[in-house]
Amino acid sequence: FQEFPGGWSGSSLRGGTMDLLLLLLLHGLLLLPLAALLLYRCSSTFQYLCKMAFFNCWIVAMATLLSPFAAFRGRSVENMKLLRASLLPLKRFYGIRMRVRGSERLQLPGPFVIVCNHQASLDLIGMVEVIPDRCVPIAKRELLYLGTVGWACWLSGIIFIERHRRDAAIGVISRTAGTMRRENVSRLCVWVFPEGTRNPGRSMLPFKRGAFHLAVQAQVPIVPIVISPYCDFFSSKEKRFTSGTCTIQVLPRVETRGLSPKDVPKLTESVWQAMAKALAEMSMSDHGDQDTEQLQLGEDRGSPQGQGDTAESSK
Numbered sequence: 001f002q003e004f005p006g007g008w009s010g011s012s013l014r015g016g017t018m019d020l021l022l023l024l025l026l027h028g029l030l031l032l033p034l035a036a037l038l039l040y041r042c043s044s045t046f047q048y049l050c051k052m053a054f055f056n057c058w059i060v061a062m063a064t065l066l067s068p069f070a071a072f073r074g075r076s077v078e079n080m081k082l083l084r085a086s087l088l089p090l091k092r093f094y095g096i097r098m099r100v101r102g103s104e105r106l107q108l109p110g111p112f113v114i115v116c117n118h119q120a121s122l123d124l125i126g127m128v129e130v131i132p133d134r135c136v137p138i139a140k141r142e143l144l145y146l147g148t149v150g151w152a153c154w155l156s157g158i159i160f161i162e163r164h165r166r167d168a169a170i171g172v173i174s175r176t177a178g179t180m181r182r183e184n185v186s187r188l189c190v191w192v193f194p195e196g197t198r199n200p201g202r203s204m205l206p207f208k209r210g211a212f213h214l215a216v217q218a219q220v221p222i223v224p225i226v227i228s229p230y231c232d233f234f235s236s237k238e239k240r241f242t243s244g245t246c247t248i249q250v251l252p253r254v255e256t257r258g259l260s261p262k263d264v265p266k267l268t269e270s271v272w273q274a275m276a277k278a279l280a281e282m283s284m285s286d287h288g289d290q291d292t293e294q295l296q297l298g299e300d301r302g303s304p305q306g307q308g309d310t311a312e313s314s315k
């Protein structure tokens, strides 16, 4: 003990234990990311959870960062540009290749109503790919209470409805139609998910009628947009999220000039039919494309693929 002063005294024992704990902590800190990486590579469920967590964190982070800038402008549809720009990089992070067909159909001089199928919150990635300037979505009121996300949505002029209070929702839609008519010169467009809720899979739910009443009241055209099924690369049910290709098809506009509220059920049905047909065709041709792609990769790697009227954006 004299040779090693304080060698095995109580305080050095405590020091040794501390060192050991620190060493274990350091190992843990190094091993934890490694274990997480390994789990990410091996477990598709863990990969799905990480990707969804990143999706939500990205939205919260962007909303928190950008809302103060948007607030300078006040509540304005121009803030949709910020929201759009902040969500555009997401497709690259996830390796989702976007194919847009018929985007020229969105270049109308006046206001219009967009109706689009709604599979998952991932639709935001497709939405920002094609949403025109001065276009606001109609969203469920619950989003307003998501802290800075709600604030960002409000500042961007997103229209909120309480889905279960029909009269109040109809009131909001009527006021929106009034604004669309009044702002004809500066052109306000509205994006509606007429299924009214998320619906994963290859089919569509029957449409709610609000979007069609809106278009008829404002006497503006309806532009249907169909996003191809995500099943090949995303399923919330199966907790699966890989990379893949998504096609967005803009259909020919449907005129509403001269139509009255009594025409709404027929209008709703005919737009549903057109979109369901496009969805079915895209679903089949996407599989066809994939088979062809695999065939081409097998036969001739790197051969160029023409897409006709398709604009592509990818990683």
Ligand SMILES: CCCCCCCCCCCCCCCC(=O)SCCNC(=O)CCNC(=O)[C@H](O)C(C)(C)COP(=O)(O)OP(=O)(O)OC[C@H]1O[C@@H](n2cnc3c(N)ncnc32)[C@H](O)[C@@H]1OP(=O)(O)O
Pocket: 059, 062, 063, 066, 067, 082, 083, 086, 118, 124, 137, 138, 139, 140, 149, 152, 153, 158, 161, 162, 163, 164, 166, 169, 170, 173, 174, 192, 193, 194, 195, 196, 197, 207, 208, 209, 210, 211, 213, 214, 264, 265
């Ligand atoms: C800076 C970074 C930030 C990042 C930040 C990222 C976050 C960025 C998020 C943005 C993205 C948002 C995306 C959200 C996505 C959703 O939140 S989806 C959910 C919200 N959307 C909807 O609900 C769709 C719109 N809903 C409707 O239109 C529904 O018709 C209504 C108005 C709610 C009513 O619903 P309902 O009563 O269940 O159903 P419905 O059968 O349609 O109507 C019943 C009757 O009312 C009549 N009716 C309906 N509407 C009307 C009307 N307007 N006038 C007269 N009669 C009407 C119908 O004709 C029907 O009567 P009949 O014809 O049978 O006689």
Ligand SMILES: CCCCCCCC/C=C\CCCCCCCC(=O)OC[C@@H](O)COP(=O)(O)O
Pocket: 056, 057, 059, 060, 118, 120, 121, 122, 124, 140, 143, 145, 146, 147, 148, 149, 193, 196, 197, 198
């Ligand atoms: C102070 C509270 C702070 C809470 C912070 C919560 C953070 C939330 C994180 C991320 C928010 C992501 C919002 C993405 C919005 C996607 C739009 C969407 O897909 O909405 C669903 C709606 O169409 C239909 O809803 P339902 O299928 O009927 O259900």
